[in-house]
Amino acid sequence: MIGLGHQAVKDHLPGLTGSSRAELVAVCDSDPDALRAQQQTHRVPGFTDVRQLLDEVEPDFVIVAVPHHVGRQVVQECAVRGVHVLKEKPFATSPEEARELAENCKLGQIELMVTLQRRFNPICTSAIGLLDQIGTPFLIDGQYTFHTDRPEAGWRGDVRQAGGGCIIDMGYHLIDLLLWYFGLPDRVIAEFSATALPDADYDAEDTAVVQLGYGGGLYGSLLLSRWMAPKTERLHVVGTHGSVLLTTGTVQRFNLDGTVAEELSRPHAPASAATAQIDHFCRVMDGRRPNTSGPDQHLAHAAFIAACYRSKAAGRYVNPKEML
CATH class of the missing domain: 3.30.360.10 (Dihydrodipicolinate Reductase; domain 2)
Known part of the structure; x- marks a missing residue:
C-alpha cells in the first residue's frame, strides 16, 4: 500500500483485509507518523521510499493512493520493475500525462487499473439494464x-x-x-x-x-x-418512456407519471466494493477478467x-x- 491517507485507511486497507486473493506485505508513506501507525496495526514492513519498497519487497502489485502530482512518478517506478498497479483516481492530471503513463504501462507490460468502487457496486451495474427500458x-x-x-x-x-x-x-x-x-x-x-x-x-x-x-x-x-x-x-x-434515478445504494426506474416501476436497493454495497475491486484486479492479473478500467x-x-x-x-x- 503506497500512500496512507484517508482513502487508504477507509477503503483500501480494509479491502485488503477482506480479500481472499491478496495479502498486505508492506506499507509506504512519506509521513513517518502515518507509516508507524499502519505498521503497528498491520504488522508489516514500512518504507518512506517507494523505490526501496519495490526493490526489497518485490510485490506482485501495489495499491497507489498518493497526491495527484506524485502519481506519475510512482507508476513509472512500478512500470520499470514490472509491478502491476491498482491506482486511486484520477489516472492522470492531463491528457498528455495520461498518454505518457499508458505508454509506460505498455512498455513495462504491466496491468494498471484505476480504482472506481462504483463499478463494483451492483446498484450502479443494474442501472445499465434499467436505462434500456426508458426509451x-x-x-x-x-x-x-x-x-x-x-x-x-x-x-x-x-x-x-x-x-x-x-x-x-x-x-x-x-x-x-x-x-x-x-x-x-x-x-x-x-x-x-x-x-x-x-x-x-x-x-x-x-x-x-x-x-x-x-x-x-x-x-x-x-x-x-x-x-x-x-x-x-x-x-x-x-x-421518452420514463426515467432512471441512481442514488447512493438505490436505483429506481420511474414511469412517465412519476410512479416507481421498479427499485433495487443494496445499502451495504459500499462496504464490500473495495474488496471486490481488489479481488477483480487479482483476476485481471491472472488473465481471468478483462481490465475495463x-x-x-x-x-x-x-x-x-x-x-x-x-x-x-x-x-x-x-x-x-x-x-x-
Whole structure:
C-alpha cells in the first residue's frame, strides 16, 4: 500500500483485509507518523521510499493512493520493475500525462487499473439494464456535493499539485458513470469557481457546473461541489418512456407519471466494493477478467476533464474527442 491517507485507511486497507486473493506485505508513506501507525496495526514492513519498497519487497502489485502530482512518478517506478498497479483516481492530471503513463504501462507490460468502487457496486451495474427500458434518453441531471470546512487545505487546494479541483477529484466518480453509461460527449462547457472562502488562498475550484451534449440529442449537466451541503450523489436520466434515478445504494426506474416501476436497493454495497475491486484486479492479473478500467479507457476521462478546464478559459464549448 503506497500512500496512507484517508482513502487508504477507509477503503483500501480494509479491502485488503477482506480479500481472499491478496495479502498486505508492506506499507509506504512519506509521513513517518502515518507509516508507524499502519505498521503497528498491520504488522508489516514500512518504507518512506517507494523505490526501496519495490526493490526489497518485490510485490506482485501495489495499491497507489498518493497526491495527484506524485502519481506519475510512482507508476513509472512500478512500470520499470514490472509491478502491476491498482491506482486511486484520477489516472492522470492531463491528457498528455495520461498518454505518457499508458505508454509506460505498455512498455513495462504491466496491468494498471484505476480504482472506481462504483463499478463494483451492483446498484450502479443494474442501472445499465434499467436505462434500456426508458426509451430514448434525452436529459442527464448529475449531482455530487458535500461540505468540507477547508476546501483550500493541503495539496487539494493547489491546482499545480492536484491538476484541478472538484472536477478532477471527487467529480471523477460522476464523470466515470457518465462515460460508462453513455460514452464521451461531443461538447462540454464548464463554469467553476474557488470563492467559497474569499479570504483563503487556493485556486482549485470548490464548485463547478458542467454542461454537456451528444450528437444524438442527449444533453445535460453535472453539479459538483466540495462546499455545498447536504451530501448528495445522484444521476437522473430522463427518456421518452420514463426515467432512471441512481442514488447512493438505490436505483429506481420511474414511469412517465412519476410512479416507481421498479427499485433495487443494496445499502451495504459500499462496504464490500473495495474488496471486490481488489479481488477483480487479482483476476485481471491472472488473465481471468478483462481490465475495463485501464489506461486506454481513462484517456477519455482525461480528455473530458481537460475539455472542462479549456472551455472555461475559452468561454465556449469544447469537443473532448479532439483532445484524445
